[in-house]
Amino acid sequence: MGASSFIFLILNLHIVCSLSLPAPTKSESNETDLLALISFKSLVSGDPLNVLSSWNTSVHHCQWPGVGCGGRNPDRVTSLVLNSSHLSGQISSALSNLTFLDELSLSDNQFTGTIPEELGKLTNLRSIDLSYNPLGGYIPSTLGNCTKLVNINLKWNNLQGTIPYSLGLCKDLVYLVLTSNSLVGNIPPNFGNLTSLLLFRLDVNNLTGSIPSSLGQLHVLRTICVNDNYLSGEIPRSLYNISSMEIFQLAYNNLQGSLPSDIGVSMPNLVDLLVFANQLEGQIPESISNCSYLESIETASNKFTGPIPSNLGSLQSLKIFAVSNNLLEAKTTKDWEFMDQLRNCTQMEALDLAYNQLQGMMPISIGNLSTNLYFFSMRENEISGSIPSVIGNLVGLTRIQLDSMLLSGPIPQEIGNLWKLELIDLSNNSISGEIPSIFTNLTRMSRLFLQNNELEGNIPEQMSHMQSLESMNLSYNKFVGNIPKEIMFHSLTIAIDLSHNYLSGLLPLEITKLKNIQTIILSNNNLSSEIPSTIDGCEVLQALHLDGNMFDGSLPSSFGNMRSLQVLDLSHNSFSGELPDSMDHMKLQYLNISFNNFEGELPKGGVFQNITAIDVRGNPDLCGGIPQMKLQRCVIYPQTHKSNYQRIITIVFCTIGAFACMCMAICFFACQYCRRTHDNAKSSYDIQFEHKRVSYDDILKATDGFSLANLVGRGAFGTVYKATMNLETPTIVAVKVLDLQKQAGSKTFLTECKALRNIRHRNLVKVLSSCSSIDHNGTDFKALIFEFMPNGSLETWLHPTACTARAFEALSLTQRMDIAIDVATALDYLHHHGTMPIVHCDLKPSNVLLDGEMIARVGDFGLAKFLVPQDSMVSHSATSTGIRGTIGYIPPEYGMGAQASVQGDLYSYGILLLEIFTGVSPTDEQFVDGMSLPKLVEMSFPEKVMEIIDHQLFLINGQKPTGNCAREVDDIHQCLLTVIQSGLMCSKELPSERMDIHDVVKELNSAKEKLLG
Known part of the structure; x- marks a missing residue:
């Protein structure tokens, strides 16, 4: 071969080799990964820990923090892990250029924006974890292209939209976690193809529809969790065939059906069974005892019936057994055998049997339960008798809830052995005796609720050892003596309620120790003397109730220092003097x-x-204020001549007094004559008003000649007009003109005058003046002037057909609760707290008016009756046998000639209560052939109570609430159960079976507390 040929061959070999060298490609790949990481860093807006500070070209990018390279391509990026780095900003779509990326983990940061759709190009990706970020937008459907994915974790973000159907293509998925987002729509049925899935979590979203039966194909599935959604329908039978299942959590949904009787056989590996807050029914299967690994059974807030399985004792690993708020029964000794068997569950930590239908005595066997038990609740059952002393054996208890039952007898001394106790609730029973002195051992107690019992004696001073107490309620008992200064704990930060007892003496100076307390309620006791000036030491106090005592003296000037005080009730005491000047600078919302x-x-x-937020009645020497208060004008005397003026005033008043006595004597004899000849001119029952009496001409002018434009409504005995009258200042009022052409019109006027003259209450319509005169035709004219109620009657808020003056707007659940309580409180006052018991006799929605703050006021006392003692000679009694009231609200006994009674009012109130919460009128056309509103409700109570409730009460501004409200379902359900039960108890046909209105008020307030948490 010639030299030239050899050189040519060498050159060709060099060119060929140059073209086949991999070095340039490798360099380009490194550059691509580097640029992708730099792009990612450029969109990171916050890096407080300086995690990315070393991401620069002075160091190879494979050595950057969080970046991993390796495998067959040692210079290619295979992982990006920056968990808990406090990074913020957006996730760059350039990460899709990391074509060898196997793991992307950016959890527990502050990334916002959306998940880039371009990530679907990472076909080698096996794990993506973006959990615990505020990412929004949708889950990219392109992730279905990453068919090698084993783990998808996107929990605790703000993701919206539906779950992509394409994720069902990732058949290698082992972990799928989408917890705590705002995902909607159905669970894709093709998820049944993910046959390698071990962990499946879609809990705390807004998913709807049913659970796909195809999920039963996931034979290796160990955990399924779809809690807290809006899923409905029955639980597919196929799910119960997954024998590998360990965690089965479907709580907080609307699932129906029952648990299969063989669940313990088909799912023997179960560890957690959580199906609470659904609509499941039937019995708790006895086969559940075959699940020997079970640690938690939580079936609360369903419709399970029948007895609790007696073979639970075989579940020796059981820690939590929570079956509250069902219809479970225990009527016989055999039904209570489950309690005997639970002694074998030596790991038991929580036992919740509340809100069921358990009856009889509390079993002695509770003393054999595990000493690991820290939570024990049997509240709201029909359990009677005394609390067994063996409860003192449960030395691990931190919470005891035995309230709202039929318990009696004393509090056992042995409770003092439970030194770990933090909460004890024995309220709403008939427990008697004294508070055991051994309570002093309970040094960890933070919540003590003993209200509504029959406890007596002194409040023990020894309670001073309970230095962890945050809230204490001893109200509605029979405690006597002084308030011990020792119970003024520094730890009390929530509330102390000692109201409705027989406590006496002074308010302790040590009240200043309650520096962080929010509420103090001492109402309706016999406390006396002045309020100590140290009360301003309660620096964060928000509500102070001292009403219904015998306090006197003037208010301390330090009152103005309580800048957090919002509610102050000092009514029905003997306070005197002037109000501190500083009170108008406080943050009070109600006084x-x-x-x-x-x-x-x-x-x-x-x-x-704010005239609606203050009540100053019964203080005749108050003056001034804003004009709407209509108080007398203040007379100001020069300070230098004050004593002279006082002497002059004394002489003047003495002279006037003597002259008045003479005039009264003359008038007395004159009136005797006048009454015989002018009986029709002026009623002996005219109301004594502070304001001037108005004339016919005043009313004619104020109503613009009784114009139809001012017509508010018509009743059985009169017509109501809206008017502006100048009583002391121009005021919008309601004028009720009696129809004297009807025989009962004049009698109605007299009755209403007498009733309104003797009653004053915030939930009764306030009468301002009256008129008994003749019109321009010489005809008798009688009218009453009331406060104007701008929100009209309750009837217009319940029924669209009754609402003509404005667009119909439904009342919310909380508004209806407030109105129901207001009306019940008004009846309680009429029946029990006036100078003489009054029966309203015509309680109905049109007679319940709503003021500007939507506070309910009961009005129209034209049919009212006064109840008098049997030996009284007073002629005005409740002996009338005529039917009094309105069809639909009249108690049955009135139709058979019975006299008016407070039990009759209770019936009308019960009907009203059912109408408020069902939205159905008692005169609805559906009530024929013996059917009635109480019967309709009773047919659905308690299992289907939510079906008869007026669904408009769940609307806000006409729209169904958005977001995740499932956790409130139980509270709403419990509230409505209590309300409807109270309505049914009040509307019993036999008067003797009806509730007392005082108990109704308690029940409704308790229901409202449950609703508000």
């Missing part, structure tokens, strides 16, 4: 100082500017 002896000028700032 009641009624029925005291306050004097001087009423402030005009702060709460004193």
